[in-house]
Amino acid sequence: xxxxxxxxxxxxxxxxxxxxxxxxxxxxxxxxxxxxxxxxxxxxxxxxxxxxxxxxxxxxxxxxxxxxxxxxxxxxxxxxxxxxxxxxxxxxxxxxxxxxxxxxxxxxxxxxxxxxxxxxxxxxxx
Numbered sequence: 001x002x003x004x005x006x007x008x009x010x011x012x013x014x015x016x017x018x019x020x021x022x023x024x025x026x027x028x029x030x031x032x033x034x035x036x037x038x039x040x041x042x043x044x045x046x047x048x049x050x051x052x053x054x055x056x057x058x059x060x061x062x063x064x065x066x067x068x069x070x071x072x073x074x075x076x077x078x079x080x081x082x083x084x085x086x087x088x089x090x091x092x093x094x095x096x097x098x099x100x101x102x103x104x105x106x107x108x109x110x111x112x113x114x115x116x117x118x119x120x121x122x123x124x125x126x
Contacts, residue, residue, distance in 0.1 A: 007062065008043060009059075012035070013055035013056075014055045015029070015033045016033070016044070016053065017054075019032060026041055
């Protein structure tokens with residue numbers, strides 16, 4: 001087993017499907033693709049539907065979920081927080097100072113996140 005975490009790739013998801021179709025249990029599948037049993041269990045729990053486990057659909061869902069920056073979601077959802085942040089940035093406050101003065105703002109990729117195209121619709125609301 002690897003000590004560092006990596007996302008399941010599409011081929012590993014297809015190996016899970018093959019293992020399930022062959023009647024293998026979760027432990028056997030995990031051993032075959034050299035992953036933790038909990039990783040396989042979590043994958044099946046997250047992406048199992050009435051029709052069973054679909055590797056392509058699971059991969060697409062996981063990929064879509066992975067690409068949502070948190071700062072954008074938070075600032076788009078909370079207008080008072082957005083107004084606070086842009087007000088302070090307009091006064092040339094740094095992201096570090098904004099994050100220290102507000103419990104809800106962290107500086108992780110602050111400036112780069114604000115300039116992404118996903119966030120642009122929110123800029124008009126301030």
